[in-house]
Amino acid sequence: MPKGTPELLKGTLDLLILKTLDSGPLHGYGIARSIETKTEQTLQIEEGSLYPSLYRMTNRGWIEFEWGLSDNSRKIKSYRLTAKGRKRLKLEQANWDRFAFAVARVLGEQTA
Amino acid sequence: MPKGTPELLKGTLDLLILKTLDSGPLHGYGIARSIETKTEQTLQIEEGSLYPSLYRMTNRGWIEFEWGLSDNSRKIKSYRLTAKGRKRLKLEQANWDRFAFAVARVLGEQTA
DNA sequence: AATGATACCTAGAATTTCTATGTATGATCC
DNA sequence: GGATCATACATAGAAATTCTAGGTATCATT
Numbered sequence: 001m002p003k004g005t006p007e008l009l010k011g012t013l014d015l016l017i018l019k020t021l022d023s024g025p026l027h028g029y030g031i032a033r034s035i036e037t038k039t040e041q042t043l044q045i046e047e048g049s050l051y052p053s054l055y056r057m058t059n060r061g062w063i064e065f066e067w068g069l070s071d072n073s074r075k076i077k078s079y080r081l082t083a084k085g086r087k088r089l090k091l092e093q094a095n096w097d098r099f100a101f102a103v104a105r106v107l108g109e110q111t112a
Numbered sequence: 113m114p115k116g117t118p119e120l121l122k123g124t125l126d127l128l129i130l131k132t133l134d135s136g137p138l139h140g141y142g143i144a145r146s147i148e149t150k151t152e153q154t155l156q157i158e159e160g161s162l163y164p165s166l167y168r169m170t171n172r173g174w175i176e177f178e179w180g181l182s183d184n185s186r187k188i189k190s191y192r193l194t195a196k197g198r199k200r201l202k203l204e205q206a207n208w209d210r211f212a213f214a215v216a217r218v219l220g221e222q223t224a
Numbered sequence: 225a226a227t228g229a230t231a232c233c234t235a236g237a238a239t240t241t242c243t244a245t246g247t248a249t250g251a252t253c254c
Numbered sequence: 255g256g257a258t259c260a261t262a263c264a265t266a267g268a269a270a271t272t273c274t275a276g277g278t279a280t281c282a283t284t
Contacts, residue, residue, distance in 0.1 A: 010211070011241090012122070039217050047263080048243065048265085048266095075248095099154070103127075106131055107205060122271090125271080160233095168271095
């Protein structure tokens with residue numbers, strides 16, 4: 001753990017994945033690496049959280065996948081957002097913003 | 113629900129309670145009302161979440177209580193932070209800041 | 225006398241995330 | 255060639271928190 005104890009994901013994993021897929025199709029493992037890199041390992045995506053989440057969101061119709069090959073010729077499931085997923089992303093992002101703002105209020109940070 | 117669907121607490125309840133008690137002793141019901149007021153009902157504290165949390169944190173030695181009377185002469189459990197609780201508050205607040213910053217990074221908000 | 229707000233409590237369900245595994249293959253190093 | 259590491263997928267079961275849905279009691283108000 002290069003940056004101290006990693007943060008728990010506190011129910012934001014779906015949002016983080018949806019947002020990552022908003023930039024274009026990607027496979028599960030790549031999504032995890034992308035989030036970790038962007039946050040400099042502050043957020044760590046366990047595979048035991050990642051794959052169940054992808055499975056759930058596929059079932060809910062927020063994302064879909066097709067089998068493909070990665071750069072290094074490995075079999076991958078390439079995920080992408082559906083229209084429903086894009087709507088869901090907007091909703092979850094708005095919810096997060098409201099939530100984070102509210103918490104900041106309680107913590108006494110003057111955010112406005 | 114005056115302000116739309118209330119946000120889930122996503123593991124921040126302990127932090128919110130500790131922070132509220134940092135301003136001085138208060139009883140459970142009052143803590144809940146304080147958080148709801150401060151956030152204009154964005155965060156809603158269910159009693160089924162509140163009391164178990166107070167119980168857990170008492171057991172962990174982060175808070176302690178004594179029976180007392182409220183302004184309107186009701187029996188209350190007046191909670192206050194312990195030294196351990198103050199340390200815990202600092203830790204959880206730092207963790208939250210790191211976490212919120214990391215999420216903002218993924219969401220593409222330029223916070224630095 | 226009834227109602228609503230205050231104030232406490234608990235059981236059980238739901239959900240998410242984590243820990244701990246397992247499998248398989250491509251790439252690298254000796 | 256063989257070992258090892260990173261990539262890539264997956265699942266079972268545990269752990270933790272929060273929610274739903276009840277319950278009790280008292281004070282104040284209508």
